Structures are given as C-alpha cells and as structure tokens.
Amino acid sequence: MNPALQRALDACSSEQIHLSAAIQPHGHLISCQLPDWTIRHVSANVESLTGAPPEAMLRHSLREFLTDDLIQSIAETIGFGEPGAPPQRAAVANIGLLAHLCDVSVHVADGLVHIEIEPQPRSAGERSPTVVAQTMIARVANSANIADFNQRVAEQVRLLTGYDRVMVYRFRHDDAGEVVAESRDSELTSYLGLRYPASDIPAQARALYLRNRIRVIPDARYTPVPIVPDRDARGMPLDLSQHALRSVSPVHLEYLANMGVAASMSISIIAGGRLWGLIACHHRVPRRVPPGVRAAADLFGLFVSMRIASREQQHAAAVEEEARSVRDTLALRLANASTPRMALAGELDLLVRAVDCEGAGLLQDGHWHSAGRAPAETSVPSLLAWLRREGVGTGGVVSTERAETWAGSLEAADGLAGVLAVPLDLGRDEWLFFFRCEQVEDVRWAGSPETPFVIDEEGDKIGPRASFAAWHETVRGLSAPWCDADFRVVERLHLVVRERYRRTGPQVDASDIHSRHARLDLRSQRHRLMQLSELLNGLVHVSPEEAAKLSQRINLLETELQGLIGPMAAEA
Structure with a gap:
C-alpha cells in the first residue's frame, strides 16, 4: 500500500x-x-x-x-x-x-x-x-x-x-x-x-x-x-x-x-x-x-x-439441533465399532451433515479419506505445510477462508477455498478437515475500493473519495467465513471423536466425559441467554400484562437454573 x-x-x-x-x-x-x-x-x-x-x-x-x-x-x-x-x-x-x-x-x-x-x-x-x-x-x-x-x-x-x-x-x-x-x-x-x-x-x-x-x-x-x-x-x-x-x-x-x-x-x-x-x-x-x-x-x-x-437465533438453533443429531448418531456408531478409531473414515458423509460445508477429509495413518467436495490426496502435503505455518502445537482448531493460503494457487485449490482443520493426533499428523467451495462474486463497489480516500499534495490530510460510480470487481478464491457457530459445532464434534479416537479399552473416565459435555452445554446455553438478554433490553414498551407473563417465565427459568447449579456445586 x-x-x-x-x-x-x-x-x-x-x-x-x-x-x-x-x-x-x-x-x-x-x-x-x-x-x-x-x-x-x-x-x-x-x-x-x-x-x-x-x-x-x-x-x-x-x-x-x-x-x-x-x-x-x-x-x-x-x-x-x-x-x-x-x-x-x-x-x-x-x-x-x-x-x-x-x-x-x-x-x-x-x-x-x-x-x-x-x-x-x-x-x-x-x-x-x-x-x-x-x-x-x-x-x-x-x-x-x-x-x-x-x-x-x-x-x-x-x-x-x-x-x-x-x-x-x-x-x-x-x-x-x-x-x-x-x-x-x-x-x-x-x-x-x-x-x-x-x-x-x-x-x-x-x-x-x-x-x-x-x-x-x-x-x-x-x-x-x-x-x-x-x-x-x-x-x-x-x-x-x-x-x-x-x-x-x-x-x-x-x-x-x-x-x-x-x-x-x-x-x-x-x-x-x-x-x-x-x-x-x-x-x-x-x-x-x-x-x-x-x-x-x-x-x-x-x-x-x-x-x-x-x-x-432460530437459524443457530436449527443448526445446533442438526449437529446434535449427528453427534448422537456418531457417538453411537463409534461406541458400537470394534475399532472406533478406524471406523471414523466411514462416517465422513455423516460429519458433513453437522457442519455447514461441502465436503470433509480425514488424514489417518498416512491415508487420505474424503466425502463430498474435498481435494485430491495430492493436496495433503500443501495442507500439512499450511498447518505447520500456522503453528499447531497447541492442538486447537485451525481455519482459513482463502484458497491460496493452503493450496498455494486457485488452480491447485480446484474450486475449494475454506478449510477448517481439527487435530486428532498431532504425533501422527492425523487430522479431520472440513471444506467450503469458493464463492465467485461479481462485486459492485461504490467507487474503487483501492482508493477509499484522497490524499493532499503534502500527504498529511485525508479526504473521502469524490466518485461513487459503480466499480466492478470479480472476487475469486474466498469462501463464506467460518463463524462462531461453526466453531462451536466443530468443538463438540471434536470432543465426541476425541473421547473414542484413541480408545482401546475401558480406560476412558465416564465421569470426565460427562463433565466435559456439561461444560460445553452450559457454555452454549450461556451464549443463548446472553443473546436473549440483549433482546429483552429492547422490550421497554410492552404492556403490563405482557410484562407479567414474561416475568413468570423468567422466574420459572431461574428456578430451573438454580436446580442445575445446586448439584453441580455439590460435585465440585
């Protein structure tokens, strides 16, 4: 610039x-x-x-x-x-x-x-x-x-x-x-x-x-x-x-x-x-x-x-309900598999249903498995190189919306752009990937986005551009962005898979699994309650009758929450 x-x-x-x-x-x-x-x-x-x-x-x-x-x-x-x-x-x-x-x-x-x-x-x-x-x-x-x-x-x-x-x-x-x-x-x-x-x-x-x-x-x-x-x-x-x-x-x-x-x-x-x-x-x-x-x-x-x-909120609730159904099905199938870790490759079509994406891929034991719109196995070295550049030592989820970031070029990405990568076993370079296609857009800008301001001759005074004539640009190589809801869905899927991925016997602590599920459930409910609170802030003109009904519902919810908090506090 x-x-x-x-x-x-x-x-x-x-x-x-x-x-x-x-x-x-x-x-x-x-x-x-x-x-x-x-x-x-x-x-x-x-x-x-x-x-x-x-x-x-x-x-x-x-x-x-x-x-x-x-x-x-x-x-x-x-x-x-x-x-x-x-x-x-x-x-x-x-x-x-x-x-x-x-x-x-x-x-x-x-x-x-x-x-x-x-x-x-x-x-x-x-x-x-x-x-x-x-x-x-x-x-x-x-x-x-x-x-x-x-x-x-x-x-x-x-x-x-x-x-x-x-x-x-x-x-x-x-x-x-x-x-x-x-x-x-x-x-x-x-x-x-x-x-x-x-x-x-x-x-x-x-x-x-x-x-x-x-x-x-x-x-x-x-x-x-x-x-x-x-x-x-x-x-x-x-x-x-x-x-x-x-x-x-x-x-x-x-x-x-x-x-x-x-x-x-x-x-x-x-x-x-x-x-x-x-x-x-x-x-x-x-x-x-x-x-x-x-x-x-x-x-x-x-x-x-x-x-x-x-x-x-309604859209987020519908997405979460579908993801919950997939998680329950996945957990059941993996629990009934003789080798849950190896059974995951056969469940990629199911996983695609849980995440807003066009395809999924699994890198396991050096082999590439895929479902839906996913890159060929020849793209695996590029994906791993991208993950190393991102620094994956902490074991967290890694994402990008830009094709050139992980593929090197639009041609190599072959119509894909967004990637969300979930670590399964960092020591073995085993990952679960979700992919989104690029969204080719013909964007009409109000004036050129390359010159959003006008600079005076001295270069120290800024002014807005004078032209707002439509300026056309074709945008390539970008997918829809991964949002907070996507990360919440993937985090829960990661927990289900992680509980069973390395399991070879009954060594998994059931109480620990229950506790982690509870924490994620409460985090999700907290997010929904915060959104509800923001909606309530605007309800300043409801009638007294409507306010009374709302108060009764809030009191019931408060009682239920106190009932949940009591046992959890006792366990702690």
Missing part, C-alpha cells in the same frame, strides 16, 4: 470523533453537576436560547435559567435511567425570555447531567411515537423472507421521515458494507447492491453507532458550535459519545457532500451484541426531523433489531 495512504488511513482510524468539543447548531447543550445543578459546560450558542452569554451561566445554578417544573422533569427522567445510557426525552417546554418551544433530552455521563435542547417549530402536535411505531411494525411483521422484510423496512422509514433515499445497509464479516434494500426518489440513481469498503465507516464510528441508536445531521453544511469550556475539571476533553447533538467528523461531512447529501439520519440495527447494519437516510437539501419522529424511528429500529436477532 502507498505509504502516504497508509498514514492517512491510520490517522482516520485513530481520530477521536467522540471528543469533537462541539455540537451541531440546531440545538444547545447545558451540562450540570449535582446536587446543586451547577453549570459546568454550555454550547457557545446558548445565549440565543436563554438570553445569557456562556460566561454568565457557567458556575451558576441551572435554576436561574430554567423553570422548577422543567428541572423536576429532568430530575425524574435521570432518576429512571442509568449513567452512560442514551439520552431520554424529558419534556417539551417553553424556554428563555422568548419562550421558545423546545424538546429537552437528558443523560448522565462522567458525573455530569447533560441536557440537550432543540428549539421546535410550533405545530398542531404530533402523533404518539409508540402508536406510529406500532403501525410501522404491523406493516412489516408478516414479511415472507428477509429480503422482503428489509425492503419493507426501507419503505416504512422513508414514509415516516420523508427522506429522498432510505437504505438498509448490512455489515459483512470483513466490516465492508452492502446496500441490501432501498427506497428512493425516482430521480436518484440506485445504490442497491453496491458495496462500500470498511474504511468508509471506521471502527470508532461503528462503536458509536452501537451506543447511539439514532444519529441525525439536519444540515451537513453546518458550522460546528464550540462547547465552553471544552475541557472538564480534570483537564480532559468532554466525552460526547452519548450526545445526540455531537458534531461529526469533518471527513464524514465531506463524504456526504461528495455524495450530494445535505441531510442524513441513521438508525442502528444491533443483533447479538454487534452492529448488524444501519438504516441510512439521505436527503438532497437540509431537513429537520422532529424529536417525535426520531422517537418513533428509534422504537421501529428496536423492533427491526429484535426481528433480525430472532431470525439469527
């Missing part, structure tokens, strides 16, 4: 975008310290709201500038929240000498109460965000498949917000993004199917999308408003990670300008604790989105996240 580009990429990836020391100009910020509501920070534009310049507000009590009723609403809102939680709407109130109608949100972070205030145009009122979100949910709930669901999601968000373009943008395993659904004005060029390099949304930005479910830029051509002072009591920059008004990176604003976007909004889709994707909204002219609309979009985004997480 060009050294100047690498320096620029490193600078972009290390940019501390949460310490921008400024907000967007469509709102105001007041940060206070309890218990006396002493004002520690304000935005430089606060005088237009309160009539008092920043210097006249700092170190004074908030009670001098806001009514007791409004402060009481703020106090009640933070009383229900937790430090570090996203901002919550506290009130709609008239503020200042001119009685501006404002939407007020609040959150607590780093020992301060952060109050974000957005003046609103006077209107006849707005529908309840919950009612709006419920209507949207009803329109997408019966989608036939994930593609139809994504498309309906894009259409509903565009209907709600009025943006020119709304996209469902999914992150891939390599952090590149792809537009999987789109609703747009007919005059706009379609972005559907375009892929964007991972550098378009660097890691620190993805981390903030996890914390801020809704991000809005009403006018991408804005001038940032400084925070006064820009340092906290410790002399550190004010952390704006949770601030809805936080000023965004200049690189991102230039990126939007190059796309012809004057206003944007994003809704995070979070599944399994990771950023699955975004609902990205673009508009050609500046556009304000009322807080009530944003609240409805947030609720709808929670539903979308839960639906996607639920689909993934």
Whole structure:
C-alpha cells in the first residue's frame, strides 16, 4: 500500500470523533453537576436560547435559567435511567425570555447531567411515537423472507421521515458494507447492491453507532458550535459519545457532500451484541426531523433489531439441533465399532451433515479419506505445510477462508477455498478437515475500493473519495467465513471423536466425559441467554400484562437454573 495512504488511513482510524468539543447548531447543550445543578459546560450558542452569554451561566445554578417544573422533569427522567445510557426525552417546554418551544433530552455521563435542547417549530402536535411505531411494525411483521422484510423496512422509514433515499445497509464479516434494500426518489440513481469498503465507516464510528441508536445531521453544511469550556475539571476533553447533538467528523461531512447529501439520519440495527447494519437516510437539501419522529424511528429500529436477532437465533438453533443429531448418531456408531478409531473414515458423509460445508477429509495413518467436495490426496502435503505455518502445537482448531493460503494457487485449490482443520493426533499428523467451495462474486463497489480516500499534495490530510460510480470487481478464491457457530459445532464434534479416537479399552473416565459435555452445554446455553438478554433490553414498551407473563417465565427459568447449579456445586 502507498505509504502516504497508509498514514492517512491510520490517522482516520485513530481520530477521536467522540471528543469533537462541539455540537451541531440546531440545538444547545447545558451540562450540570449535582446536587446543586451547577453549570459546568454550555454550547457557545446558548445565549440565543436563554438570553445569557456562556460566561454568565457557567458556575451558576441551572435554576436561574430554567423553570422548577422543567428541572423536576429532568430530575425524574435521570432518576429512571442509568449513567452512560442514551439520552431520554424529558419534556417539551417553553424556554428563555422568548419562550421558545423546545424538546429537552437528558443523560448522565462522567458525573455530569447533560441536557440537550432543540428549539421546535410550533405545530398542531404530533402523533404518539409508540402508536406510529406500532403501525410501522404491523406493516412489516408478516414479511415472507428477509429480503422482503428489509425492503419493507426501507419503505416504512422513508414514509415516516420523508427522506429522498432510505437504505438498509448490512455489515459483512470483513466490516465492508452492502446496500441490501432501498427506497428512493425516482430521480436518484440506485445504490442497491453496491458495496462500500470498511474504511468508509471506521471502527470508532461503528462503536458509536452501537451506543447511539439514532444519529441525525439536519444540515451537513453546518458550522460546528464550540462547547465552553471544552475541557472538564480534570483537564480532559468532554466525552460526547452519548450526545445526540455531537458534531461529526469533518471527513464524514465531506463524504456526504461528495455524495450530494445535505441531510442524513441513521438508525442502528444491533443483533447479538454487534452492529448488524444501519438504516441510512439521505436527503438532497437540509431537513429537520422532529424529536417525535426520531422517537418513533428509534422504537421501529428496536423492533427491526429484535426481528433480525430472532431470525439469527432460530437459524443457530436449527443448526445446533442438526449437529446434535449427528453427534448422537456418531457417538453411537463409534461406541458400537470394534475399532472406533478406524471406523471414523466411514462416517465422513455423516460429519458433513453437522457442519455447514461441502465436503470433509480425514488424514489417518498416512491415508487420505474424503466425502463430498474435498481435494485430491495430492493436496495433503500443501495442507500439512499450511498447518505447520500456522503453528499447531497447541492442538486447537485451525481455519482459513482463502484458497491460496493452503493450496498455494486457485488452480491447485480446484474450486475449494475454506478449510477448517481439527487435530486428532498431532504425533501422527492425523487430522479431520472440513471444506467450503469458493464463492465467485461479481462485486459492485461504490467507487474503487483501492482508493477509499484522497490524499493532499503534502500527504498529511485525508479526504473521502469524490466518485461513487459503480466499480466492478470479480472476487475469486474466498469462501463464506467460518463463524462462531461453526466453531462451536466443530468443538463438540471434536470432543465426541476425541473421547473414542484413541480408545482401546475401558480406560476412558465416564465421569470426565460427562463433565466435559456439561461444560460445553452450559457454555452454549450461556451464549443463548446472553443473546436473549440483549433482546429483552429492547422490550421497554410492552404492556403490563405482557410484562407479567414474561416475568413468570423468567422466574420459572431461574428456578430451573438454580436446580442445575445446586448439584453441580455439590460435585465440585
């Protein structure tokens, strides 16, 4: 890679975008310290709201500038929240000498109460965000498949917000993004199917999308408003990670300008604790989105996240059930074999059913056995050389998705790419392999992925590319990536095989086998419970009756878990 580009990429990836020391100009910020509501920070534009310049507000009590009723609403809102939680709407109130109608949100972070205030145009009122979100949910709930669901999601968000373009943008395993659904004005060029390099949304930005479910830029051509002072009591920059008004990176604003976007909004889709994707909204002219609309979009985004997480959980459960059936069958067959170790070669077709793959291979006593799509025996030296390069002394599972890594060339791989290797006996170079075919893709990039940024003549300033024209690339030699579920399935298979592979008599300790199975079962259940917990975090708008039913089920589950823990603790 060009050294100047690498320096620029490193600078972009290390940019501390949460310490921008400024907000967007469509709102105001007041940060206070309890218990006396002493004002520690304000935005430089606060005088237009309160009539008092920043210097006249700092170190004074908030009670001098806001009514007791409004402060009481703020106090009640933070009383229900937790430090570090996203901002919550506290009130709609008239503020200042001119009685501006404002939407007020609040959150607590780093020992301060952060109050974000957005003046609103006077209107006849707005529908309840919950009612709006419920209507949207009803329109997408019966989608036939994930593609139809994504498309309906894009259409509903565009209907709600009025943006020119709304996209469902999914992150891939390599952090590149792809537009999987789109609703747009007919005059706009379609972005559907375009892929964007991972550098378009660097890691620190993805981390903030996890914390801020809704991000809005009403006018991408804005001038940032400084925070006064820009340092906290410790002399550190004010952390704006949770601030809805936080000023965004200049690189991102230039990126939007190059796309012809004057206003944007994003809704995070979070599944399994990771950023699955975004609902990205673009508009050609500046556009304000009322807080009530944003609240409805947030609720709808929670539903979308839960639906996607639920689909993934259902798929994982189905895969695990099939793998469990294969394990039970394999264990029975090997247990009944006169020589379990030698019987394994005849069970490769069964093993292919347990793992998401196209073929399997077994290297045993110098002989190669295979089932399904697997390389010829002539590839064994290359496979062993790859394993030695990976350092296999620890006896762990080794994997790759790239054909050239283990085969040396695409031609030698003969249409295969992914390999997952399980050690059986390192002393004898005996291995169990699972193979995946390569996925030949004709990728349409939004601009060339080789030049994701533009570097100035000095090589020290980075800017986003100016062209987003479709750039075609044929990708060869890669398989679908091995995921955590694949490794869990293989780890359990490995345990079943390992229990019997070296067995020549009754020396295997049955209690030890039972204990190892129990540990794996509990680890799997823990993973599922963590996913369930993430789903429950979003269920903040269920009715009291639904909450009571859910509580009964959770109490029953808790009782069952305590019953399991008791005997295990006694055994320990």
